[in-house]
Amino acid sequence: MSKRTAEDEQVVGALKGGDRPDAMDVDDKPNNEMGEFEDEFEDEFDSEDEIIEAGVDGRPDEEREAEEAGAMEVDGGGPGTFIVGRTKLDPGQTLSPDPTTYRMLHNLTTPWPCLSFDIIPDNLGDNRSVYPATMYTVAGTQADSAKANDNSLLVMKFSGLSKMDGENGDESSDDEDNDDEDADPILESKSIPLSSTVNRIRAHQCPSQDASRPATTLTATMTESTNVFIHDITPHLAAFDTPGSLITPQQNKPVSTIRAHKAEGYAVDWSPLHAVGKLLTGDNDGIIYLTTRSDGGGFVTDSRPFLGHTSSVEDIQWSPSEATVFSTASSDGTVRVWDARSKSRKPALTMQVSNVDVNVISWSRQTTHLLASGDDKGEWAVWDLRQWKPTANGDAGKPTPIASFNYHKEQITSIEWHPTDDSIVAVAAGDNTVTLWDLAVELDDEESKDTAGVQDVPPQLLFVHYQKMAKELHWHRQIPGALVATGEEFSVFRTISV
Structure with a gap:
């Protein structure tokens, strides 16, 4: 996974709220305090810059489309077709979201950009549909290299996340529950100092043995320093x-530090099937270590690494259904499946799925024989693991994906299956977009005629969300359809299509 440079993304000021399509006052607050969302669109409308409305199909409004039909050059599209992430904007043009295509949309700014984040499960209930929404996240910063000591682990609470003005959707109509739906959004944060850039962060909750005490929430943070820090962010x-x-300063200290890696890394995952805590970490030397938390709370890292990749381990995921099985993606172009019980510490299956770096993978939680992968040239694919058969040397040969898409023309930086719908996938890419896909869509003859002028835009593409420097995304498993993505800033949104 490539990193953003601080020069490209200079962000100044304290942690504060972000932006809404409608006007709001700006009120910057110190770190750890609430902040109101600012209106980025006010200045744009006062200037002479042109605004392009880019909605679910990525097209501008009809008048602008007619005016610029011969001016836009689109990779793979017809004259005048605007495709987010493809069409080059003219000087002075900027993109503006179409509010009618969102149920919810908020942009949040942090002191430094974040390469990685995770969503924290909460006790506010599942399948929530009442606004304003609340969610908890944890993220790690990428400060300027000259200011490495400014890096931190950010524990954040987003509240007052209201739905779009005039958006009714299918949410609860209980007026009492929705009285505050127009309240200003609030971002609160707690900062844990770090001395190194965070490459990847993942959270895990350990159920409490005492009903009167909350679950213990742990984070594992992979940094440029090669160390992996485990923090208890429960307090x-x-x-x-x-x-x-x-x-207290003591509560900000890591409860454990893994020093087994000799190179920095990006691959880290907690097992969803081990309540106490079982952690995998992979580095740029292709080495993977397993760390286990004991019932007493201590952490032990097995000195025997898992070996097999010939280049860096870019991503790692435990199986959602088999407690000892995990999968890895590597810049050697392979996806490998492993059994943690293996005495040889070698992969059980090896698939050459790309001729470039495989940056990310996602294991479907609903249909657990499906695995999605995304590579460095912008292609992502879905694989049926039941079709992967090992050979004598563990190499399963050249597989055939059950679906593949090369819509994105820059590297895939994040991919994740919808938590409850095994046909929906969200993808983030280096072309400044987050895309939503429905693999269940089939194009009939009539639809083929309608889309004939827009070549290379698959019918499975549901939605395109503009996200500058898009890096990582996650579905919120307790708020159906809600997505959080990080890039130059955070986006919290829900579309009308999912």
């Missing part, structure tokens, strides 16, 4: 709902 989360609560 930081509790502090959001306990006015006057202070975090």
Whole structure:
């Protein structure tokens, strides 16, 4: 996974709220305090810059489309067709979201950009549809190289996330529950100092043995320093709902530091099937280590690494259904499947799925024989693991994907299956977009005629969301259809199509 440079993404000021398509006052607050969302569109409308409305199909409004029909050059599209991530904007042009295509849309800015984040499960209930919404996240920063000591692990609470003006959707019509749906969004944060850029961060909750105590929430942070830091952020989360609560310096210290890796890395994952805590980490030397948390709370890293990749381990995921099985993606172009019980520490299956780096993978939680992967040239594919058969040397040969798409023309930086729908996939790419896909869509003859002028735009493409420097995305598993993505800033959104 490539990193953003601080020069490209200079972000100044304290952690604050982000942007809405409608006007709001700007009110910057110090770190760890609430902030209101600012209106980025106010200045744009006052200037002479042109605004292009880019919605679910990526087209401008009819008047602009007619005016610029002969001016736009589109890779793979017909004259005048605007495709987000493909069409080059003229000087002075900017993109503006079409509010009618979103149920919810908020942009959030942090002191430094974040390469990676995770969503924290909460006790506010599942299948929530009442606005304003609340969610908890954890992220790691990428400060300027000259200011490495400015890096931090950010524990954040987003609240007051209201739906779009005039958006009714299919949410609860209970007026009492939705009285505050127009409240201003609030971002609160707790900062844990770090001295190195965060490459990847993942969270895990360990159920409490005492019903009167909250679950323990752990984070594993892979950094440029080669060390992996494990923090207990339980007190930081509790502090959001306990006015006057202070975090002590001791609570900011890691509860464990993994020093087994000799190179930095990007691959880290907690097992969803081990409540106490079982962690895999992979580095740029292609080496993978397993760390286990004991019932007493201590962490032990097995000194025997898993070996097989000939280049860096870019991503790693535990199987959602088999407690000892995990998969890895590598810049050697392979996806490998492993059994943690293996004495040889070698992969059980090896698939050459690309001739370039495989950056990310995602294992379907609903249909667990499906695995999605995304590579460095912008192609992503879905694989049926039942078709992967090992040979004598563990190499399963050249597989055939059950679906593949090369819509994106820049590297795939993140991919994730919808948590409850095994046909929906979200993809982030280096072309400044987050795309939503429905693999269940089939193009009939009539639809083929309608889309004949837009070549290379698959019918499975549901939605295109503009996200500058898009890096990572996650579905919120307790708020159906809600997505959070990080790039130059955070986007929290839900479309009308999912």
